[in-house]
Amino acid sequence: ADEILVRIRACAFNPIDFQMRRGLGESKLLTSHILGREFAGIVEDAGNSSFNIGDAVYAYAGSLGSNGTYATHIALPKALVAPIPVGFDFSQAASIPMVSLTALQCFERLMVKQEDSVFVAGGAGGVGKVLIALLKKSGVTKIVTTAGNKESRNKLMDLGLPEDDILDYRSPQLSGRLMDSNGGKYFDYAVDIVGGSMSEICSAVLKTFGVYADLAALTTEDCRNQLFDKAATVCNIANYAMAASGTQAGLSYYGEKLAYISTLLRERKIAPPEVISMGEFSAATVARAHQILEENAARGHKLVMSLPD
Structure with a gap:
């Protein structure tokens, strides 16, 4: 019924x-x-x-x-x-439904403040673009992400991201370049939509007591060790949880x-x-x-x- x-x-x-x-x-x-x-x-x-x-x-x-x-x-x-x-x-x-519900859960649970800095690994995908749009609409100004081709970069710029804040995920010394985009500082939040080696980049650029949002459930042991050493808060995002x-x-x-x-x-x-x-x-x-x-x-x-x- x-x-x-x-x-x-x-x-x-x-x-x-x-x-x-x-x-x-x-x-x-x-x-x-x-x-x-x-x-x-x-x-x-x-x-x-x-x-x-x-x-x-x-x-x-x-x-x-x-x-x-x-x-x-x-x-x-x-x-x-x-x-x-x-x-x-x-x-x-x-x-x-799936990309938007996942992005919305992430946005609502993180409660990012306007002055906070956010690194989104995998921002050019469906979830990433919705999440970035929500963050931008809420007034967050420092959002840095990765992309792998010109088409993806253009779509992210259409969302209002400066070109300098969209880095090629294949770049050498990516962690250092990401922090350069954040004024040489560690990020308040790292949102990992990719996992694997990118999870290690996320943990490397995250500040002590920062927040790591895991949307991929593909962290490496090195990533988990770094997150523990930084006493990071880990926020698991799973669309099926409810x-x-x-x-x-x-x-x-x-x-x-x-x-x-x-x-x-x-x-x-x-x-x-x-x-x-x-x-x-x-x-x-x-x-x-x-x-x-x-x-x-x-x-x-x-x-x-x-x-x-």
Whole structure:
């Protein structure tokens, strides 16, 4: 009675999808052999919800639906779902939930002050761009990030970042160059959306008693040692955390935050991810999308698959 049935019209791909396929990451949460975490579609059975049959909706379903979102239909708790923002098509809407909810959780939990300095590792990706937009809108002026190509640099400058505060992540002596961009000082916050060797860069440029936000769960031992030596506060950001709480408040969190994200989009305080259409619903489409994600070749775009109407 608390669920609705949605005909999926578009679903987005995320790195967590191929990680779950490999048995990594959130695979322990899987309740269906069908992958896919987010979608946009049309309500076919509204149950006892306030939605109507035919409403266009979107959601981060996580592992809380009847199946993953690489499917024609999904039944899921009504609390997870929000109306698609006016003016957005299904492909655009499907690209929004996961990156925006993750960025919003990070922004709200860190509570960065306007005078604080922030290093965002991986700012050119979907989560990074939304987070930087939120930080800029809140008045934070010192945000330094990394990018790997001219297209990414231009998009970050479109968000209002000075060119000197966007560094190539392959630069030699990257830690020193990052601190030079911060006036020779350590950063108050380091946001790690990448992990691996970049986690060590984050811990190296973070001040003593600073805050390290871990969005990748891919820290190295060296990183963890540096964070401990600096008595850093570690803030783990996991989009599925509220769902894992198993409470009604945990479920309602997603629909409520997604409705707020719709407001931010409508007011142009954040922008939706740029979408690459991977084509129609098929196993071949899924395979191509996973290959692009595994090769880290999406360049900050969201890959989306369309389903027939």
